[in-house]
Amino acid sequence: MEKINVKVCLGTTCFVMGSSNLQELMDTVPAKYGDAVDVIGVPCLGLCSIDWEFSRAPYVKVDNDVVYEATVEKVLSAIERKLGNE
Amino acid sequence: MSNSGNQTTHLKREILVRIIKAYLKDNFEENVRQIPYDMRPKGCEVPFRCCVYKERAIIKDRTIAGLGISIEDDDEKTLLSTYAQKALERTEPDKNALTVLEAACKGCVPSRVFVTNLCQGCVARPCLNSCNFGAVSIVDGKSIIDGAKCKGCMKCVKVCPYSAIVKIKVPCEDSCPVGAIAKDENGYAKIDFDECINCGKCVSACPFGAVHEKSQIIDVLKEIKSGKKVIAMMAPAIMGQLPCTAEQLHTAIKKTGFSEVYEVAQGADITTKNEAKDFVERMEAGAEFMTTSCCAGYNELVAKHLQEIKPYVSDTKTPLYYTAEIAKKEHPESVTVFFSPCVAKKKEAQLNPNVDYVINFEELGALFIAMKIEVSTCEDTAFNAEASKHGRNFALSGGVAKSVEVLMDEDMIFKAHAINGLSKETIRELKKYAKTGVCELGNLIEVMACEGGCIAGNATINSLKTAFKQVSAYGEKGKPITND
Numbered sequence: 001m002e003k004i005n006v007k008v009c010l011g012t013t014c015f016v017m018g019s020s021n022l023q024e025l026m027d028t029v030p031a032k033y034g035d036a037v038d039v040i041g042v043p044c045l046g047l048c049s050i051d052w053e054f055s056r057a058p059y060v061k062v063d064n065d066v067v068y069e070a071t072v073e074k075v076l077s078a079i080e081r082k083l084g085n086e
Numbered sequence: 087m088s089n090s091g092n093q094t095t096h097l098k099r100e101i102l103v104r105i106i107k108a109y110l111k112d113n114f115e116e117n118v119r120q121i122p123y124d125m126r127p128k129g130c131e132v133p134f135r136c137c138v139y140k141e142r143a144i145i146k147d148r149t150i151a152g153l154g155i156s157i158e159d160d161d162e163k164t165l166l167s168t169y170a171q172k173a174l175e176r177t178e179p180d181k182n183a184l185t186v187l188e189a190a191c192k193g194c195v196p197s198r199v200f201v202t203n204l205c206q207g208c209v210a211r212p213c214l215n216s217c218n219f220g221a222v223s224i225v226d227g228k229s230i231i232d233g234a235k236c237k238g239c240m241k242c243v244k245v246c247p248y249s250a251i252v253k254i255k256v257p258c259e260d261s262c263p264v265g266a267i268a269k270d271e272n273g274y275a276k277i278d279f280d281e282c283i284n285c286g287k288c289v290s291a292c293p294f295g296a297v298h299e300k301s302q303i304i305d306v307l308k309e310i311k312s313g314k315k316v317i318a319m320m321a322p323a324i325m326g327q328l329p330c331t332a333e334q335l336h337t338a339i340k341k342t343g344f345s346e347v348y349e350v351a352q353g354a355d356i357t358t359k360n361e362a363k364d365f366v367e368r369m370e371a372g373a374e375f376m377t378t379s380c381c382a383g384y385n386e387l388v389a390k391h392l393q394e395i396k397p398y399v400s401d402t403k404t405p406l407y408y409t410a411e412i413a414k415k416e417h418p419e420s421v422t423v424f425f426s427p428c429v430a431k432k433k434e435a436q437l438n439p440n441v442d443y444v445i446n447f448e449e450l451g452a453l454f455i456a457m458k459i460e461v462s463t464c465e466d467t468a469f470n471a472e473a474s475k476h477g478r479n480f481a482l483s484g485g486v487a488k489s490v491e492v493l494m495d496e497d498m499i500f501k502a503h504a505i506n507g508l509s510k511e512t513i514r515e516l517k518k519y520a521k522t523g524v525c526e527l528g529n530l531i532e533v534m535a536c537e538g539g540c541i542a543g544n545a546t547i548n549s550l551k552t553a554f555k556q557v558s559a560y561g562e563k564g565k566p567i568t569n570d
Contacts, residue, residue: 010329012461016451018096020548041329044460054455055100069096
């Protein structure tokens with residue numbers, strides 16, 4: 001099965017708007033899904049610069065799907081959907 | 087950390103960004119008036135409240151706080167544009183740094199002891215028997231509590247074998263270590279500013295985000311726009327806040343319009359030296375213990391509620407005090423701004439003519455967003471003065487005591503005791519030391535109002551764990567502190 005790639009945006013806008021709180025995913029996701037999911041923090045994904053949509057930050061990408069106003073719960077359910085568990 | 091990751095934090099920060107953005111464009115007052123409509127346009131989804139009108143009303147209130155004005159003084163008919171104009175016209179920030187959004191308080195019931203439907207109507211009825219005030223009675227086989235008679239002693243809560251009786255808390259009241267915030271007869275939280283020590287705990291505790299800091303961001307932007315030399319002084323805790331180097335942060339802050347950037351850790355080194363000297367003198371004179379004096383929340387606690395411990399508090403000034411003194415000396419005509427992890431420093435700044443304004447970390451973050459500054463891509467700019475490893479660690483609980491310890495001679499008896507966070511319990515503990523003149527746990531008591539130190543201040547952005555790692559790593563790059 002193909003690995004799921006999760007990218008947590010750690011650009012300034014996302015970080016201030018809440019991705020600081022998503023850093024725990026770097027520990028909890030590997031613990032829960034092992035090798036099936038790869039999660040990394042990345043520099044600015046550039047999503048906030050489209051129409052200057054800072055208010056929908058923080059952004060997370062689960063493969064090519066964008067999670068807006070991301071929270072730990074939202075990212076986890078996006079992963080579950082990808083895995084076909086939901 | 088301040089509620090990070092929850093919706094109220096997101097909302098507060100979004101409003102700050104919009105206020106700054108409004109200022110940077112033409113027609114500030116009209117832009118500000120439109121903020122509630124921009125955030126909740128006609129026909130939009132209603133995320134939190136009953137309707138779009140209520141959402142806008144609450145956003146308006148939060149915007150008033152962002153403009154640095156008391157929400158309590160709003161008569162509801164004054165337009166946001168008028169408040170924006172007031173913010174532009176004022177020559178100094180308001181005295182009281184906190185304000186409460188009353189409309190958000192409605193969702194929170196007054197604190198009381200309450201019997202839940204887990205009550206089994208048991209035969210033993212320990213709740214009835216334990217109550218000394220006759221507040222418990224049995225109706226339809228189940229216990230109920232008469233709020234008028236209940237004194238909140240919690241005896242019934244403890245004796246119920248089903249854990250069916252609970253104390254309903256009001257988070258702001260519960261978090262306040264000095265009883266300075268309480269719901270009034272109308273159910274609105276009110277801050278008693280004569281009692282408040284500005285520790286910021288209610289700001290972090292309220293799940294409705296009802297307690298706001300009154301921002302000084304417009305005042306600072308005005309100073310920058312007027313062409314004055316505006317100097318930034320960064321609290322040591324800031325190094326743990328964003329994913330970037332200290333030197334990149336230096337560059338980013340300059341990009342927002344500040345002329346110079348000082349590390350307050352530089353002043354922390356002076357604090358350490360003076361405090362070590364003070365400690366040795368006191369111990370040699372036979373004192374049993376001394377407490378630190380760099381936490382603004384603690385200093386206000388001493389002034390308002392704990393006068394008896396004053397003789398034991400070090401006479402040393404705070405790192406901010408020494409840094410501001412240096413900054414004003416090197417740049418006499420400048421305006422100084424402290425970047426703070428918490429609201430308590432706003433009070434300290436009012437008492438120090440060398441500190442003109444205080445901007446918290448959330449507001450600085452909002453400034454970067456509004457100006458589209460990506461900190462992690464900024465170049466490095468070195469600082470003029472290099473602070474020590476120990477000065478940089480002042481932001482961590484235990485860091486201040488550690489610095490002082492490093493400067494002790496080998497034969498000096500030194501034992502640190504940390505008061506890691508002010509609460510009703512730790513204040514009782516401090517009172518005991520002051521009363522008896524003895525502290526068996528140590529002779530240098532380091533007091534931090536926030537559990538974890540300044541990196542846990544009410545206006546911090548990063549999670550405690552990551553902030554701790556980053557601040558420690560930055561500290562490791564510095565040289566150890568020495569007496570010369």
